[in-house]
Amino acid sequence: MRTEGPAATATVSARELRRVYGRGHAxxxxxxxxxxxxxxxxxxxxxxxSGSGKSTLLNLLGGLDRPTAGEVVVNGQSLExxxxxxxxxxxxxxxxxxxxxxxxxxxxxxxxxxxxxxxxARDRHGGRRRAxxxxxxxxxxxxxxxxxxxxSGGERQRVAIARALVMDPPLVLADEPTGNLDAxxxxxxxxxxxxxxxxxxxxxxxxxxxxLARTAHRVIALRDGRLE
Amino acid sequence: MSAVVIRAxxxxxxxxxxxxxxxxxxxxxxxxxxxxxxxxxxxxxxLERAQRAAQTADIVAHFxxxxxxxLGPRLDAIANIADWSPRITARPVNIATxxxxxxxxxxxxxxxxxxxxxxxxxxxxxGRGLSGREDEVVVERGLFTAWHLRLGQGLRLRGRSxxxxxxxxxxxxxxxxxxxPLASRPRIYLPYETVRNRISxxxxxxxxxxxxxxxxxxxxxxxxxxxxxxxxxxLDRVTIQTRTGIRLxxxxxxxxxxxxxxxxxxxxxxxxxxxIAAAAYARVTRDLATIGTLRAIGVxxxxxxxxxxxxxAAIAVVAIGxxxxxxxxxxxxxxxxxxxxxxxxxxxHPLGLGHALVASAAVAAAGMAAGAPALIAARRPVVExxxxxxxxxxxxxxxxxxxxxxxxxxxxxxxFRLAAAVVSIAGGIAVVLVMASLARTxxxxxxxxxxxxxxxxxxxxDSPGALDAVRSTPGVAAAAIRYEALAVNAYDLGQPLRIVxxxxxxxxxxxxxxxxxxxxxxxxxxxxxxxxxxSSLGLAEGQMLIAAAEGGGEVRLRIVGVVREPTNDGRVAxxxxxxxxxxxxxxxxxxxxxxxxxxxxxxxxxxxxxxGITAVPTGGLVxxxxxxxxxxxxxxxxxxxxxxxxxxxxxxxxxxxxxxxxSETVAIVRAxxxxxxxxxxxxxxxxxxxxxxxxxxxxxxxxxxxxxxIERLLGTYGVLDVSLDGRDLAxxxxxxxxxxxxxxxxxxxxxxxITVRRALHAE
Ligand SMILES: Nc1ncnc2c1ncn2[C@@H]1O[C@H](COP(=O)(O)OP(=O)(O)O)[C@@H](O)[C@H]1O
Ligand SMILES: [Mg+2]
Numbered sequence: 001m002r003t004e005g006p007a008a009t010a011t012v013s014a015r016e017l018r019r020v021y022g023r024g025h026a027x028x029x030x031x032x033x034x035x036x037x038x039x040x041x042x043x044x045x046x047x048x049x050s051g052s053g054k055s056t057l058l059n060l061l062g063g064l065d066r067p068t069a070g071e072v073v074v075n076g077q078s079l080e081x082x083x084x085x086x087x088x089x090x091x092x093x094x095x096x097x098x099x100x101x102x103x104x105x106x107x108x109x110x111x112x113x114x115x116x117x118x119x120x121a122r123d124r125h126g127g128r129r130r131a132x133x134x135x136x137x138x139x140x141x142x143x144x145x146x147x148x149x150x151x152s153g154g155e156r157q158r159v160a161i162a163r164a165l166v167m168d169p170p171l172v173l174a175d176e177p178t179g180n181l182d183a184x185x186x187x188x189x190x191x192x193x194x195x196x197x198x199x200x201x202x203x204x205x206x207x208x209x210x211x212l213a214r215t216a217h218r219v220i221a222l223r224d225g226r227l228e
Numbered sequence: 229m230s231a232v233v234i235r236a237x238x239x240x241x242x243x244x245x246x247x248x249x250x251x252x253x254x255x256x257x258x259x260x261x262x263x264x265x266x267x268x269x270x271x272x273x274x275l276e277r278a279q280r281a282a283q284t285a286d287i288v289a290h291f292x293x294x295x296x297x298x299l300g301p302r303l304d305a306i307a308n309i310a311d312w313s314p315r316i317t318a319r320p321v322n323i324a325t326x327x328x329x330x331x332x333x334x335x336x337x338x339x340x341x342x343x344x345x346x347x348x349x350x351x352x353x354x355g356r357g358l359s360g361r362e363d364e365v366v367v368e369r370g371l372f373t374a375w376h377l378r379l380g381q382g383l384r385l386r387g388r389s390x391x392x393x394x395x396x397x398x399x400x401x402x403x404x405x406x407x408x409p410l411a412s413r414p415r416i417y418l419p420y421e422t423v424r425n426r427i428s429x430x431x432x433x434x435x436x437x438x439x440x441x442x443x444x445x446x447x448x449x450x451x452x453x454x455x456x457x458x459x460x461x462x463l464d465r466v467t468i469q470t471r472t473g474i475r476l477x478x479x480x481x482x483x484x485x486x487x488x489x490x491x492x493x494x495x496x497x498x499x500x501x502x503x504i505a506a507a508a509y510a511r512v513t514r515d516l517a518t519i520g521t522l523r524a525i526g527v528x529x530x531x532x533x534x535x536x537x538x539x540x541a542a543i544a545v546v547a548i549g550x551x552x553x554x555x556x557x558x559x560x561x562x563x564x565x566x567x568x569x570x571x572x573x574x575x576x577h578p579l580g581l582g583h584a585l586v587a588s589a590a591v592a593a594a595g596m597a598a599g600a601p602a603l604i605a606a607r608r609p610v611v612e613x614x615x616x617x618x619x620x621x622x623x624x625x626x627x628x629x630x631x632x633x634x635x636x637x638x639x640x641x642x643x644f645r646l647a648a649a650v651v652s653i654a655g656g657i658a659v660v661l662v663m664a665s666l667a668r669t670x671x672x673x674x675x676x677x678x679x680x681x682x683x684x685x686x687x688x689x690d691s692p693g694a695l696d697a698v699r700s701t702p703g704v705a706a707a708a709i710r711y712e713a714l715a716v717n718a719y720d721l722g723q724p725l726r727i728v729x730x731x732x733x734x735x736x737x738x739x740x741x742x743x744x745x746x747x748x749x750x751x752x753x754x755x756x757x758x759x760x761x762x763s764s765l766g767l768a769e770g771q772m773l774i775a776a777a778e779g780g781g782e783v784r785l786r787i788v789g790v791v792r793e794p795t796n797d798g799r800v801a802x803x804x805x806x807x808x809x810x811x812x813x814x815x816x817x818x819x820x821x822x823x824x825x826x827x828x829x830x831x832x833x834x835x836x837x838x839x840g841i842t843a844v845p846t847g848g849l850v851x852x853x854x855x856x857x858x859x860x861x862x863x864x865x866x867x868x869x870x871x872x873x874x875x876x877x878x879x880x881x882x883x884x885x886x887x888x889x890x891s892e893t894v895a896i897v898r899a900x901x902x903x904x905x906x907x908x909x910x911x912x913x914x915x916x917x918x919x920x921x922x923x924x925x926x927x928x929x930x931x932x933x934x935x936x937x938i939e940r941l942l943g944t945y946g947v948l949d950v951s952l953d954g955r956d957l958a959x960x961x962x963x964x965x966x967x968x969x970x971x972x973x974x975x976x977x978x979x980x981x982i983t984v985r986r987a988l989h990a991e
Contacts, residue, residue: 084904085903088898088901088904089903091899091900092900092901103896105638105893105896105897107641116900117900117901119634120631120900120901120906167901
């Protein structure tokens with residue numbers, strides 16, 4: 001069921017997003033009247049100084065947080081109308097998330113972390129096939145059996161990216177994916193995300209990295225919670 | 229204030245939920261301790277306090293009426309007697325309340341006529357003593373309470389010739405007997421003249437029936453007793469009680485209760501401390517990076533450990549303090565009821581030095597339990613700390629099963645953390661198991677009051693050949709041949725002593741009086757003797773007891789232990805069959821029979837009778853009567869409730885702490901699309917692994933550790949069977965598993981409600 005208008009063709013669209021943290025005196029709009037639309041095969045970079053609301057925006061787009069006002073539509077589905085349970089199911093197949101601080105499960109090996117979304121979606125065979133391909137591309141073959149704690153920062157971030165892509169989601173959201181990486185590791189990450197875009201996925205990423213911003217089709221600047 | 233304290237206080241403020249959970253755990257541990265200290269202090273000193281306040285006499289002698297003129301000179305002739313006061317006793321005397329004072333109550337009382345207004349041994353707890361007026365009466369507290377009497381109220385007594393009306397002026401306790409209604413007849417006190425003229429049937433000038441005696445030199449009590457026995461020549465039905473003898477008899481009952489309570493408090497406390505240490509270990513595991521950072525900037529190991537110790541100790545001061553008070557309050561009422569029935573006094577202050585000491589020790593222990601893991605952790609290399617390593621690989625690479633198995637793996641991959649959690653939860657479960665056994669035993673005891681404090685409750689006379697048949701009778705836990713003989717000691721002025729003999733080393737198993745000094749007798753020729761016998765003969769361990777058996781043979785026994793013996797004035801020796809039979813070959817053999825826990829001796833008796841074997845019940849050591857046992861059971865139940873509920877709550881807390889630690893994993897699983905069901909299964913899997921291991925550990929711990937410890941602590945007091953019971957175990961296992969599942973579900977639900985973003989940043 002697709003709605004008409006610009007959102008009809010966009011993988012993710014946001015309308016008049018507002019997010020207020022705190023209550024009463026402490027209430028502060030961290031994000032205000034932000035609208036954007038990203039279509040398939042499009043890579044959009046969000047730039048802005050620290051504290052400008054970039055992560056907040058990404059969390060709202062990915063359904064990890066709910067807006068105070070406004071609406072997010074992903075793949076034609078309004079997130080607002082989904083219950084927490086339905087939202088979880090939706091995320092499982094539709095959205096891949098790469099966190100700035102990796103958020104790998106420390107008790108599971110790299111390989112198991114990559115495979116976890118497929119396991120939750122009961123997609124064992126397809127998941128395995130795609131996971132193998134991703135490990136190959138990301139150059140993780142040598143370390144795939146290790147625990148996150150034994151991996152370098154770059155390796156952890158690549159594992160996190162493989163986990164985000166393993167279900168082949170139409171929307172990929174990445175929060176400073178190269179922020180903690182050296183130049184060489186960063187390059188691999190950029191390549192993989194570029195491949196995802198070529199394969200028709202919508203990618204929205206937050207970055208300070210000029211090289212990464214240059215590969216974007218569009219750059220959106222945030223300042224004090226508003227689009228510039 | 230040093231930086232260490234500042235960090236500790238900041239940590240308390242920064243984690244309100246963790247602080248609350250720690251505080252709750254410590255509060256429960258404090259409550260368990262408080263209940264133990266309160267009962268211990270109440271029962272431990274109750275009799276002494278009452279006897280001191282009442283100035284209980286060293287010796288009380290009862291006899292059939294004798295003229296004061298006859299008795300006085302004989303007593304005055306004994307050198308060590310400091311003072312004595314006679315009384316006249318008449319019983320049973322009918323008493324009744326008057327109709328004007330509400331519902332009519334009637335009964336029979338023991339009437340005591342007092343020569344002095346304020347005789348020794350009697351403690352006025354309300355109103356005043358007798359003034360000498362004929363119509364005044366003092367009643368014992370037990371009667372006053374049971375009949376809902378008031379001061380100033382009238383009582384009607386049946387006199388020798390017609391009724392007699394008296395007015396209640398005072399309430400008293402007399403700490404040498406149990407109180408009414410435990411004692412079958414209440415005591416009331418009237419002026420001597422009133423009893424002699426209007427009630428007693430004794431003839432002659434100034435008849436007396438009892439005398440309370442104080443001695444000058446207590447160390448020579450044994451000699452005085454012997455002289456007294458000699459002086460009582462010609463008197464009928466003489467019974468002589470000493471203050472120590474009274475204490476022994478009453479201690480036997482209250483000592484049992486204190487021991488049970490202390491035993492359980494120790495077990496529960498150890499469980500609580502293990503939990504605190506486990507929780508601290510968990511904290512430290514999560515804080516490894518912080519510890520590494522502190523080390524990196526040059527803070528020393530002990531300072532880091534102290535900081536964690538202070539954090540918990542600061543919480544403990546408040547929480548344990550409040551817990552000790554709450555635990556005391558929870559059992560104080562029941563302890564007071566029991567004290568009243570023993571005619572004893574409660575401690576002057578409900579919370580005393582003992583409570584303060586125990587609470588301080590517990591706070592210190594909690595601090596150390598928290599500091600130790602930090603100290604151990606901080607010893608690791610700084611680099612390793614900064615990486616926060618505590619995980620091992622589990623499972624075959626690449627195989628992730630269902631979320632349930634995944635949860636199990638999550639639990640197993642932190643073996644040290646898991647072990648700490650298993651041990652702490654197992655401690656709680658073990659306490660619950662012990663409490664369940666205790667409750668079962670208590671219920672059985674209530675049905676069968678005689679079984680409290682004795683190790684065999686039936687004796688089969690005159691058919692030693694039936695031993696095998698008795699042993700194979702259903703409901704018989706153990707049976708052994710027992711011999712009993714009377715003997716006299718040449719230096720002991722004729723009062724016989726009793727020799728009880730089992731096969732070598734078995735008397736401890738079947739009679740097992742509390743050992744006061746020395747050791748159990750093990751081999752032929754060795755004996756344990758009652759305190760009364762040891763003190764009257766001036767014997768100690770290592771010395772020989774030489775006595776002539778009734779049959780004439782000489783018994784030579786080497787004393788290896790002195791025991792607390794409530795019967796026969798403590799004049800009992802426990803020996804082995806070989807020695808006794810050598811001296812007196814014809815001694816009749818009996819079979820002592822111990823029914824299994826929960827089996828009433830009556831049933832066993834019937835089963836034996838069906839085989840043609842006649843068994844007779846032996847009396848219990850404690851005063852028989854269901855109301856006494858009910859009072860004991862009520863107190864033990866209050867203590868068991870505090871201990872059991874505390875342990876259940878501690879176990880649940882430990883589960884919640886563990887589930888909370890998984891909050892980040894839960895958030896990640898939800899971020900990548902895991903459903904609430906996935907989260908619940910993940911946590912449930914971890915919880916089930918933990919609970920299964922904890923149950924196994926608890927059973928093994930109880931079997932190998934707790935049972936023997938409790939057996940040791942209580943063993944001297946006879947049967948209180950706390951060994952594992954299949955049904956208790958099954959119920960506890962089901963309860964524990966349900967708790968594991970419920971706590972997983974609760975945490976899953978909680979973390980599913982808040983947004984993933986908040987969950988990822990929580991903690
Ligand atoms: N849960 C929260 N509660 C209150 N304020 C928050 C919360 N999360 C973020 N903020 C605030 O919102 C602002 C934007 O944060 P964020 O979106 O993380 O910025 P960035 O652009 O650096 O990613 C910051 O000032 C931050 O302090
Ligand atoms: Mg950010």
